[in-house]
Amino acid sequence: MPHTPPHHLILGAGFIGRAVAAQLLARGDEVTVATRSGTILPGAHAVTLDASNTAELTAAQAHAATTFVCTNPRYSRWPTDWPPIFSSLISASQTSGSRIVMMGNLYGHGKATMPMTEHSPMNPVERKGRIRADGWHQLLEAHNRGSITAVEVRASDYIGPHATSTTHVGERFFAPIMRSQTARVIGNPEIPHAWSYLPDIAATLIAAADADDRDLWGRSWLVPSTTRSRSEIAADINSAFGSHGRAARLPSLALHAAGLVNPDVKEVIRSSYQFEMPFVVDSRETEQLLGVRATAWPEVIRTTGESYLN
Numbered sequence: 001m002p003h004t005p006p007h008h009l010i011l012g013a014g015f016i017g018r019a020v021a022a023q024l025l026a027r028g029d030e031v032t033v034a035t036r037s038g039t040i041l042p043g044a045h046a047v048t049l050d051a052s053n054t055a056e057l058t059a060a061q062a063h064a065a066t067t068f069v070c071t072n073p074r075y076s077r078w079p080t081d082w083p084p085i086f087s088s089l090i091s092a093s094q095t096s097g098s099r100i101v102m103m104g105n106l107y108g109h110g111k112a113t114m115p116m117t118e119h120s121p122m123n124p125v126e127r128k129g130r131i132r133a134d135g136w137h138q139l140l141e142a143h144n145r146g147s148i149t150a151v152e153v154r155a156s157d158y159i160g161p162h163a164t165s166t167t168h169v170g171e172r173f174f175a176p177i178m179r180s181q182t183a184r185v186i187g188n189p190e191i192p193h194a195w196s197y198l199p200d201i202a203a204t205l206i207a208a209a210d211a212d213d214r215d216l217w218g219r220s221w222l223v224p225s226t227t228r229s230r231s232e233i234a235a236d237i238n239s240a241f242g243s244h245g246r247a248a249r250l251p252s253l254a255l256h257a258a259g260l261v262n263p264d265v266k267e268v269i270r271s272s273y274q275f276e277m278p279f280v281v282d283s284r285e286t287e288q289l290l291g292v293r294a295t296a297w298p299e300v301i302r303t304t305g306e307s308y309l310n
Contacts, residue, residue, distance in 0.1 A: 005028050005029050007029070007030040007063050007064050008024055008029060008030070008031050008032070008064055008065060008067075009034060009064035009098065010024075010034065010067075010068045011034050011035075011051050011071045012033075012071030013033050013039035014166075015158070015162075015166070016070045016072075016103055016158070016198065017068070017071070018041060019160075019198050019201065020068050020070060020205055020206065021044050022202070023199070023202050023203060024206065030045075031043070032044065033045070033046055034046075034049045035048065035049075035071075036048065036049070051071055051089070052081070052085050054087075057089070058096050061093065062096060064096070065098065065099065066098060066099045066100075066101055066209045067098045067100050067101070068101045068205055068209070069085075069089065069101065069103055070103045070205075075268065076267060078128055078132075078267075079127065082132070082135055083131070083134075085135075086134075086138050086139065087138075090147065093148040093149075093150075100148060100149065100150040100151070101152075101209045102136065102150060103152075103153060103155070103201075103205060104132060104136065104154040104155070105132060105154055105155060105156075106154055107124060107126070107129035107132055107271060108124050108129045108133035108136065109124075109129070110122075110124045110125040110126075110129055111277065114277075114280050115280045115281050116281045116282070117282050118219070118222050118283070118285050119285075122136075126270040127270070128270070129271070136152050136220075143218040149214075149218075151209075151211075151216070151217045151219060152221070153201070153204050153208050153221045153222075153223060154221065154223065155204075155222075155223040156194035156195060156196045156223070156225050156281060157169070157193065157194075157274075158196045158201060159195045159196070159197055159300060160197055160198030160199065160304055161307035162308075168186065168230075168275075169195065173185065173230070174305055174308050175308055177234050177238065177245025177246070178237060178243050178308065179245065180243045180244040182245065182246055182247070182248050183234065183245060183246070183247050183248070184248055184250040185247050185275070186249075186250055187274070187275020187276050188275060188276055189229060189230040189231045189248060189249060190229050190230075190231050191229055191275055191276065191277065191278060191279070192227050192228070192278045192279075192280055193274070193275065193279050193280065194225040194280045194281045195225055195226055195227075195300075196223040196224075196225045197225075197294065197295045197300045200223055200225070203292050204221060204290065204292045207290040207291060207292050208290060211290070216289065221283075221290060222282075222283035222285075223283065224283045224286065224293055224294035225281055225283065225294055226294055226297045231246070231247050233247070233301070234246050234247040236298075237301060240305060255269060255272075
């Protein structure tokens with residue numbers, strides 16, 4: 001009898017959703033990618049839907065063993081967009097039985113004791129953290145009731161090929177340094193910070209979805225990450241590409257002026273505490289139980305930098 005590959009639904013086609021789709025397709029799984037605009041990814045089915053619409057989401061989940069939630073509204077829209085998405089996920093998954101693998105972040109931990117672990121308490125200090133913490137608590141409560149099966153994978157700020165202004169160490173960071181210029185950054189460039197490589201984020205999401213043991217669900221995991229300050233990353237880029245760039249703090253007046261006219265920048269300012277204090281993770285439990293590892297840092301720098309040369 002021929003083997004039927006598992007079918008997965010991915011909500012969102014940004015950097016993380018694309019990376020998850022690529023890894024699932026590479027191992028022979030069937031993938032449907034759902035977005036508001038019907039984005040088409042090579043090898044994947046495409047469907048147009050609004051994740052907050054329970055009927056549309058339930059229909060899309062009909063044959064999906066797993067739903068990877070990789071969508072991410074603009075920061076300024078989190079208060080309006082995330083709550084109905086969480087409600088829709090719970091209602092739809094109760095009907096379809098599709099397991100939820102939630103792409104999460106570290107905002108909900110706030111100014112946690114460092115390093116953060118899989119068991120660090122939720123203690124958000126700004127509204128983005130509160131929104132994500134509240135959403136996860138709703139999913140967890142539904143999981144504990146037996147209504148759904150859910151897990152959350154939390155990553156720090158990401159780094160990876162072709163990443164643009166959506167990350168603190170994307171093209172706007174790499175490009176000037178590779179030209180031996182100065183990359184202006186939010187916060188103190190000397191502060192240690194955890195960075196999650198895009199392929200490692202996808203690999204951890206998939207490893208969480210593959211877990212057969214029910215005890216490995218209804219909890220959070222941490223993406224194995226590398227801790228480097230932005231100044232150290234600048235030195236790493238210089239070493240890899242023969243450049244002489246550096247990282248320097250963006251003047252606070254310029255940042256706050258941008259926040260006055262751009263609500264998304266204002267939200268970045270609200271969470272900028274992450275770059276004024278060490279913000280690091282200890283993912284040993286995730287590594288031991290899910291069998292994932294962080295990609296070697298020199299490869300991260302080389303692969304990411306080369307993507308901006310093409």
